[in-house]
Amino acid sequence: MRLSIIGSGYVGTTVAACFADLGHEVVNIDIDEGIVETINAGDAPIHEEGLDELVADHAGPEGTGRLRATTDYAAVLDTDVTFLCLPTPQNDDGSIDLSIMEAGASHLGEVLADKPDWHTVVVKSTVVPGSTEDAITPILEAESGKTAGEAFGVGMNPEFLREGTAVSDFLNPDKVVLGADDERALADMHEVFEPLVSRADAPVVETDTRTAEMIKYANNAFLAAKISLINDLGNICKEFGIDSYEVADAIGLDDRIGEQFLRSGVGWGGSCFPKDVAAIIAAAEEQGYDPAVLNAAVAVNDRQPGRLVDLLADHVALDGARIAVLGLAFKPGTDDMRNSRAIPVIESLQARGATVTAYDPVATENARDYLDDVTYADSAAAALDGADGAVVVTDWDEFAALDDAFDNMADPVVVDGRRIIERRDGITYEGLTW
Ligand SMILES: NC(=O)C1=CN([C@@H]2O[C@H](COP(=O)(O)OP(=O)(O)OC[C@H]3O[C@@H](n4cnc5c(N)ncnc54)[C@H](O)[C@@H]3O)[C@@H](O)[C@H]2O)C=CC1
Ligand SMILES: O=C(O)[C@H]1O[C@H](OP(=O)(O)OP(=O)(O)OC[C@H]2O[C@@H](n3ccc(=O)[nH]c3=O)[C@H](O)[C@@H]2O)[C@H](O)[C@@H](O)[C@@H]1O
Known part of the structure; x- marks a missing residue:
């Protein structure tokens, strides 16, 4: 089928490249000329495992030609189905800000005025x-x-991919949710997803658009609340000197609980959990309902960065100290800094008089837009060299391999917010919830 994907960010680029790989003819539409040029040169505009290869395979000079990018919405006219993959940020009160979606829908509508035949638009x-x-x-x-x-026709198809594993998540979904209030739109969505569903043998949930929208929030809210619950329990474990990971491993064996998303620590960040939980809370409150559990999940999450810094302050006088921060991205495998827990951690360290040297394998450039007065090191070892203490905020694998680097710290105190560093002789080690 011929598809237009509006918005070439984490979701739009991944979806476009994967659909091209599945055999569709795809055009990515974005207002950012740099992104468009990057894709047309055969490169991925974001850091995602496997995406460079897919974009090169289909948009590059040697590619199949099944993927291209443009800033021109008129490209929609040569396609059958359009996916809107635009940002849905939050307003100051946490509620959803639909203005970018509305602007995109407006441009799309103008173009559809000239489309002689049927078209399906999927949110x-x-x-x-x-x-x-x-x-x-x-x-x-x-x-x-x-x-x-x-x-x-109009449909709604929520996306469940995670950053860092976007390509493999999209190509191997647990479920595909097709929401439509219109039979023809639903049929088009089935046709678009047919190659994916048959390849991945994924269950398809057919529903109306409102339910599809709610499924997405329920999914994210459940996962965020699950992490907050294990963080709450982890904080209790820490008070008792119990290893919360041992507890989590045991309770995860209960199928009703499940072993995933039980890693306690400095909390959930990213472009979606924080804004989506805030948006569904605001939407519920607008309906007159007080979502008590979700509010508590946010409260626990907001406290974890401060607890990490407090734990460090138990061992290091922060005023005037130089602290190494290992990890800046909101999770490993991505350069995305949006709502990273590194931000409140670093701001709290600075508010308490510490200076910060930070290291992240890929997120440093993006971090500059979010943080002031931070020195960026080229390696974890360089960040640790001479530091008066260290905190771990992102669970990058390379941090697990650190060893001699701790010997060069002025004071080898390590507070781990992600359970990635092993306890070892010669360092004072504290886990946030273990
Ligand atoms: N990032 C993720 O892992 C996931 C995100 N989502 C949802 O998908 C949506 C998109 O999120 P991301 O891809 O992360 O956003 P993003 O911020 O990475 O990308 C959005 C893109 O839209 C472009 N854009 C902005 N206004 C435009 C306009 N009027 N016309 C054309 N392009 C325009 C921007 O230049 C940018 O490239 C959000 O609703 C998000 O909640 C859903 C699942 C996963
Ligand atoms: O709507 C979205 O954008 C996406 O949000 C999350 O994906 P993502 O934010 O990319 O990353 P996750 O792997 O879910 O991690 C989110 C945060 O939770 C934290 N986390 C995750 C798991 C865990 O056990 N403990 C924990 O603290 C991570 O460090 C990270 O800060 C969901 O997992 C995706 O299904 C969803 O599509």
């Missing part, structure tokens, strides 16, 4: 229940002068 961005029906569809209708269900 892939994470949007609160009712957004597709009440906000996006009316804009498409107003700008195109056409009626949804007659000239074009």
